[in-house]
Amino acid sequence: MEVSPRYLAGRSFLGRRDPRVLIGVPALTVVVAAQVEDLRVMAALVVIAFAYYASARIPLREVRSNWTFVLVFVLIMAGINGIIVGAQASATSDDNATLATIPLIGVPVTIGSISYATNLTLRFLAIAATGFPLAFSIRPGDLAVAFARLGLPSRFAYGIDLTFKFLPSTAASLAETIAAQRLRGYEPPPTHNPIKKVLQLRPLMVPVTVNSFIDAEDVVDALDLRGFGTQKRTWLRQLRFGAVDYLVVGFFLLLALLATTASLTGRMPALWIF
Amino acid sequence: MTALVELQGVTVTYRSAVRPALVDATVSISAGEIVLVAGPSGCGKSTLLRVVNGLVPRSYRAEVSGDVLVNGQDATAVSLRGIADTVGTLLQNPAKQVVGHSVLAELAFGLENRGVRPAEILSRAQAVARRLGIEDLLESAPHELSGGQLQLVAFAGILILEPALIIVDEPLANLDPDASHRLLDAVREYVRGGGAALIVEHRVDEIVALAPDLVLYLDQGATRYSGDLAGFLAVASPQAVKLPFRTLVDRHRSEPDGLPVVPEPDCATAGASRLEFVDAHLGYGRTTILSDVTTRLHAGERVAILGHNGAGKSTLLRAAVGLVEPLSGEVLLDDVPVETLGAKDLVAICGYLFQNPAQALFSDTVAAELTFGPKNLGRTEAETLEISRVALEAVLLHEEPEILSRPPRTLSFGQQRRLAVALALTLQPRTLILDEPTAGQDERSATHFLDAIWDLPGIDSIYFITHDIDMALSRADRVLVVSDGCIVADDTPAAIVHDTGLWHTVVGGTGVLRETDYVRAAREHGPRSGRMPRAWDLARQVAGAPPVPAP
Numbered sequence: 001m002e003v004s005p006r007y008l009a010g011r012s013f014l015g016r017r018d019p020r021v022l023i024g025v026p027a028l029t030v031v032v033a034a035q036v037e038d039l040r041v042m043a044a045l046v047v048i049a050f051a052y053y054a055s056a057r058i059p060l061r062e063v064r065s066n067w068t069f070v071l072v073f074v075l076i077m078a079g080i081n082g083i084i085v086g087a088q089a090s091a092t093s094d095d096n097a098t099l100a101t102i103p104l105i106g107v108p109v110t111i112g113s114i115s116y117a118t119n120l121t122l123r124f125l126a127i128a129a130t131g132f133p134l135a136f137s138i139r140p141g142d143l144a145v146a147f148a149r150l151g152l153p154s155r156f157a158y159g160i161d162l163t164f165k166f167l168p169s170t171a172a173s174l175a176e177t178i179a180a181q182r183l184r185g186y187e188p189p190p191t192h193n194p195i196k197k198v199l200q201l202r203p204l205m206v207p208v209t210v211n212s213f214i215d216a217e218d219v220v221d222a223l224d225l226r227g228f229g230t231q232k233r234t235w236l237r238q239l240r241f242g243a244v245d246y247l248v249v250g251f252f253l254l255l256a257l258l259a260t261t262a263s264l265t266g267r268m269p270a271l272w273i274f
Numbered sequence: 275m276t277a278l279v280e281l282q283g284v285t286v287t288y289r290s291a292v293r294p295a296l297v298d299a300t301v302s303i304s305a306g307e308i309v310l311v312a313g314p315s316g317c318g319k320s321t322l323l324r325v326v327n328g329l330v331p332r333s334y335r336a337e338v339s340g341d342v343l344v345n346g347q348d349a350t351a352v353s354l355r356g357i358a359d360t361v362g363t364l365l366q367n368p369a370k371q372v373v374g375h376s377v378l379a380e381l382a383f384g385l386e387n388r389g390v391r392p393a394e395i396l397s398r399a400q401a402v403a404r405r406l407g408i409e410d411l412l413e414s415a416p417h418e419l420s421g422g423q424l425q426l427v428a429f430a431g432i433l434i435l436e437p438a439l440i441i442v443d444e445p446l447a448n449l450d451p452d453a454s455h456r457l458l459d460a461v462r463e464y465v466r467g468g469g470a471a472l473i474v475e476h477r478v479d480e481i482v483a484l485a486p487d488l489v490l491y492l493d494q495g496a497t498r499y500s501g502d503l504a505g506f507l508a509v510a511s512p513q514a515v516k517l518p519f520r521t522l523v524d525r526h527r528s529e530p531d532g533l534p535v536v537p538e539p540d541c542a543t544a545g546a547s548r549l550e551f552v553d554a555h556l557g558y559g560r561t562t563i564l565s566d567v568t569t570r571l572h573a574g575e576r577v578a579i580l581g582h583n584g585a586g587k588s589t590l591l592r593a594a595v596g597l598v599e600p601l602s603g604e605v606l607l608d609d610v611p612v613e614t615l616g617a618k619d620l621v622a623i624c625g626y627l628f629q630n631p632a633q634a635l636f637s638d639t640v641a642a643e644l645t646f647g648p649k650n651l652g653r654t655e656a657e658t659l660e661i662s663r664v665a666l667e668a669v670l671l672h673e674e675p676e677i678l679s680r681p682p683r684t685l686s687f688g689q690q691r692r693l694a695v696a697l698a699l700t701l702q703p704r705t706l707i708l709d710e711p712t713a714g715q716d717e718r719s720a721t722h723f724l725d726a727i728w729d730l731p732g733i734d735s736i737y738f739i740t741h742d743i744d745m746a747l748s749r750a751d752r753v754l755v756v757s758d759g760c761i762v763a764d765d766t767p768a769a770i771v772h773d774t775g776l777w778h779t780v781v782g783g784t785g786v787l788r789e790t791d792y793v794r795a796a797r798e799h800g801p802r803s804g805r806m807p808r809a810w811d812l813a814r815q816v817a818g819a820p821p822v823p824a825p
Contacts, residue, residue: 140415141375162373179597180634183626185650185701187617203646206636210683214632218370224333225363226384226435230355236382236395 006168009137012057018245019138019146025052026130028252033123035259038269039115042122045255049129056133063136074124082117083109140165145237155229162219170212177207276346277302278360278439278470279326284340286321286330295321297495298340301488303439303470308461308484310503311474312515313492314716315688319474322492323441326472328357345438362437366444366714368428369416377403377419377427378412384435402434406460420584422453429460439470446477447714450582450741451788454480476716478510479518479791491515512810516717519744519791522810526817535815538805541751541766545573547609548623548705548735549594554603556586556593562601563589565759571752573704576728577737578746578767580787581756587739590756591707594737595626618651625698627708631690632683640666640685640693641678647700665699668730670722688719695727706730708738712745724749744792747771747806757786767806771796 009015014022029049036042060067084107098108138146144161148154181203188200223229262268279302286296296318303309311319324330331338332354342349344357365371374380381399390398403409406426416424425445432440442461446454454477461471462484475481482503489506491499493514499506507521517525551567563586571577579587592598593605596612605612607623615623628634637643644662653661666672669692674680682693691711698706706727712720727736728749740746746753747767755763755776763776763786770776771793778785792809799816800806807815 139375141379161375165375176628177633180626180628182617183595183621183624184634184647184697185618185621186646187650203634203636207632207634210635211630211632215370218365218367219373221329221333222365222371222373224329224354225327225358226431227355227358227387228383230353230387232389233386234389234392234395235386236379236392236399238392 006062006136007139008058008062009056009133012055012137014052014056014133014137017137017248018239018241019142020150020239020241021245021248022134022138023146023150024249025252026127026134028249028256029127029130031256032252032259033126035263035268036123037119039119039122041269042119042126046122046126046129048255049126053129053132056137058132058136063132066132066135070124070128074121074128078120078124079117082120083107083113085113085116142237142239145235145239148235149239154233158228166212166216169215170208173211174204174208177204177211180207277304277343278345279303279472280341280343280346281322281325282341282343284325284338284342286318286325287337289335289337293495295336295495296325296492297497299325299490299492299497301490301500303472303488305438305468305470306465307488308465308471308473308486309488309490310478310481310484310486311472311490311492312476312478312506312510313498314514315719316494316686317492318495319492320443321495322490323363323443323472323474326439327361327363327441328352328354358435358437360437361439361441362432362435363441364425364429364432364443364445366447368421368424368448371428372416372424372431374431375415376412377408377414377416377430380416380427380431381412381434384431388435398434402430405463406430406433407456420453420582421448422450422456422583425449425453425457426460429457433460433464437469439472440464442471442473442475444474444476444714446475446480448583448710451480451743451790453583455788458484476515478515479521482507482518513718513721514716519795519809519813522813523795523816526814530817531814533814535811538801538807541575541804544575545734547571548573548575548607549737550604550606550609551590551593552604552606554593554605555601556589556598556605557601558589558598563759564756564761567603567761569754569761569764571735571737573734575735575737575752576750577735577752577754578750579737579739579754579756580741580743580746582786583741585756586759587756588709590754590761591626591709591737591739594707595620595624597626621647621651621701621703623703624705624707625695625701625703627691627694627698627706627711629709629713631687631694634694634697635682635690638681639679640671640682643682643693643697644678644700647697651701661700661702662696665696668699669693669696669726671696688715688723691715691723692726695730699730699732702732704733705735705737706733708736710740711738712740712742720745743787743790744809747793747796748808748812751805755786762786766804768796768801768803771800771806772802 032045036045098110100109102109143164144157147157147160186203191197259268281299281301284296284299285294287294299322301309311322313319321330324334325338325342328349330336344352344360349357372380374383378399381402382395385395385398400409403412406429408426408430411419411423411427416427419427445457449457458480465471473481486503489499489501489503490497491506491510499509507517510517512522512525547570549571551569554567555562555565556567557563567590579590581587589598593600594607594612599613607615635643637646644665645658648658648661671677671689671692682690685693711724715723747770750767753765753767753770754761763770763773776785777787777789777793779789792812795812795816796806800812
């Protein structure tokens with residue numbers, strides 16, 4: 001089943017940008033966010049990241065489930081993990097009162113660890129906010145051209161493009177398989193046993209996986225028969241990096257340079273505790 | 275003149291197989307020629323195509339003996355890219371072939387791979403789109419296109435590369451008759467312009483209009499016939515390939531089978547309402563596909579759904595089993611709203627056969643696959659085994675050696691289809707819904723398959739979607755025609771045949787359905803009401819066999 005990736009940016013500010021901007025900005029955000037430990041600086045970065053995200057004007061109803069997934073992931077991975085790791089990271093600070101102790105593992109919850117976890121959570125949110133436009137604001141088909149123009153080999157660039165195409169197609173195939181199995185009376189009873197849960201997925205995962213391999217073989221045949229990857233290729237789609245594109249990338253590049261310089265010269269503020 | 279492609283005594287044995295898939299094949303194709311390859315499923319057609327386009331042995335590992343020449347050169351010395359310069363391939367399923375995110379990107383893909391300058395790509399894409407009448411679609415995304423449009427786009431993606439020979443693999447399998455004719459017209463124009471075509475197709479009746487110069491009939495890998503079209507039509511078995519209706523009549527005249535013309539029985543008496551649509555609007559998300567659907571399909575009926583690609587036929591019947599929820603209105607199964615039925619209640623009423631039988635196969639053996647449904651319904655081990663045995667017998671798979679211990683995916687496509695029906699039968703439904711039950715099957719397999727289903731014990735009604743108009747008219751008690759988002763006709767096959775406003779003879783005509791020779795003959799010689807005879811029986815009648823008075 002052929003399904004196209006979703007494009008949700010319309011004619012918004014980011015929708016009109018060269019796709020290389022949308023690839024470059026999240027990469028630069030990662031560089032900045034990875035180096036910032038001061039919660040106040042991180043909060044400023046989050047504001048910038050969400051301003052950038054808002055300029056894509058992606059309708060919330062279309063990405064509500066994606067954001068829910070990201071928020072759950074961030075809160076569990078960054079929040080809880082951050083409290084545990086943060087307890088060690090902030091242990092030497094003077095202003096680090098213990099508020100409680102986590103039962104069973106005995107890890108103290110301190111103001112420092114909460115500060116660290118909050119910083120970590122905001123770091124992931126900033127990266128996610130600049131990453132969403134990469135997934136939803138690049139027109140289908142522009143992704144491969146953009147990566148190729150960034151210097152990646154065309155086989156690799158097209159591979160990324162096909163992957164983006166493959167994911168929604170696989171999701172559609174899964175939905176069709178769920179329907180087919182339901183029509184064989186398949187309604188697995190709810191269970192908390194993780195092994196049982198995995199086994200219950202077998203009637204869905206086996207057909208989807210096998211069909212994906214078969215489909216992939218057909219796609220490979222189709223590519224081979226049209227001479228894909230046999231010589232240097234051209235691209236019909238021409239990308240133009242305009243003045244606004246330079247400004248946007250330049251701004252994030254400046255942030256990355258500042259953060260890196262501050263880190264290398266020891267001027268980057270350390271963990272800030274509430 | 276050097277042949278574009280020449281095969282001399284070619285035998286192919288796949289590495290994983292014991293028997294050869296193709297035996298001693300010899301064929302030569304030159305510019306301006308059309309070659310038709312016909313034969314039952316598994317006859318070696320796909321292998322022949324893969325030898326010609328170079329996928330065998332480059333992508334599919336196989337032992338190949340004999341000579342394969344491309345433009346007079348030994349093909350083993352030519353790269354796949356080199357062969358692709360001469361041979362273009364249109365795969366059976368265009369959805370697998372189309373890799374571009376838009377029609378323009380799809381047309382550009384092959385030329386981009388050859389390093390052609392963007393300005394030239396654009397100009398050639400526009401030219402080929404004009405030639406095929408798809409210039410309005412250039413900015414469209416492939417998933418927005420109908421099956422017919424997608425097939426044309428895939429064809430354009432090959433045509434733009436200007437190959438000397440185009441291979442077309444079962445082009446009609448997924449297309450409605452109008453879309454089929456558009457594609458075949460495009461192939462005809464291409465050959466008139468100096469190209470050549472190698473076409474694989476079961477539906478010989480549709481290809482006859484192209485007047486192929488050579489017909490190759492394969493069976494179990496061996497060439498059973500190689501010669502001109504007239505000779506092929508004279509010897510081909512109507513049970514093996516779908517022959518033109520006129521050929522069937524000629525066959526009856528030259529070799530009468532001596533059987534009398536038996537009047538068709540009346541249409542089945544309709545029982546209680548099985549599937550009811552009440553002012554239903556059906557679609558996906560915010561898109562309405564069918565509006566104001568109000569109709570009842572009854573127990574005891576065989577109902578065919580006809581219409582163009584993308585007309586909403588599948589949407590209509592998918593709503594019957596809750597795969598499409600009504601945007602408004604109601605869909606009732608045995609007077610109960612479908613969405614309120616649990617899976618177990620639903621499957622006890624309706625079995626649904628998807629187009630792709632492998633959609634749900636996951637077990638290691640056929641035996642395990644058969645027990646999945648009954649176990650879901652809470653049957654005991656003994657009951658499950660008995661139900662499985664009966665289901666397998668009903669679809670005539672029980673005679674296959676060691677069938678129960680075979681992995682389901684190693685069965686042929688036709689066998690997988692039968693297994694899919696058996697899986698539905700293990701749930702003991704009263705109604706079967708079939709989505710394109712004969713697509714991609716040869717005539718013999720399709721006939722056997724449908725005969726088996728039509729005689730299944732315990733199934734009181736069958737509702738099916740098809741593009742095969744002749745089959746629909748001769749198998750159904752009732753025909754629904756879907757077009758422009760609604761049901762435009764709902765009557766007995768005879769009434770549909772005689773409703774001349776429904777039919778057209780040329781692409782772009784005003785009627786919804788494309789008239790076939792069978793339809794014209796049925797209108798002239800068939801019954802005025804009720805069911806229609808099968809093509810072979812109607813041909814007997816047209817040929818002048820004495821009628822038997824109705825009892």
